[in-house]
Amino acid sequence: MAEDLENIPTITVKEPLDLVRLSLDERIYVKMRNDRELRGRLHAYDQHMNMILSDAEETITTVEIDEETYEEVYRTTKRNIPMLFVRGDGVILVSPPMRTA
């Protein structure tokens, strides 16, 4: 009985990077600097938050201010990239995707 307990593999979550490890091969949401967001499937990461994402969709949000009415127009540009390496110094946060639709 003691042997059975030792043979069960345990995944311990000790530090924040372990939480990212739980998201491997899952779709994730990445908030990046310069008002960019990424959604994709996480295949690899390291302690710098460098990442490889497949089927990635990048969303860039821009604000245009009308000179006369001073209204703020928020626009988003999206593009899809089948396989993407992301350098970690641009990453702000990583999370499971937020399903809004």
Added chain:
Amino acid sequence: MLFYSFFKSLVGKDVVVELKNDLSICGTLHSVDQYLNIKLTDISVTDTEKYPHMLKNCFIRGSVVRYVQLPADEVDTQLLQDSARKESSAPTR
């Protein structure tokens, strides 16, 4: 060292490097180092021509890279995931 090894396995493949200054350079990956500095050969600009005259080759400092677009068929996702799992349990800091 995970991504260093990963990029070494992609030497000779065509990639698109997007820099933090929004320049996108398409080229063949010639070499990479531990800082993920990149050397590309036979480069061409993708998107628009906001582009200083460049020759055939370039060296890109790793810290100015935002993204590297990779050919999906050349990437072994299973191997990557296994390496990432191992990397986090035994970090080579």
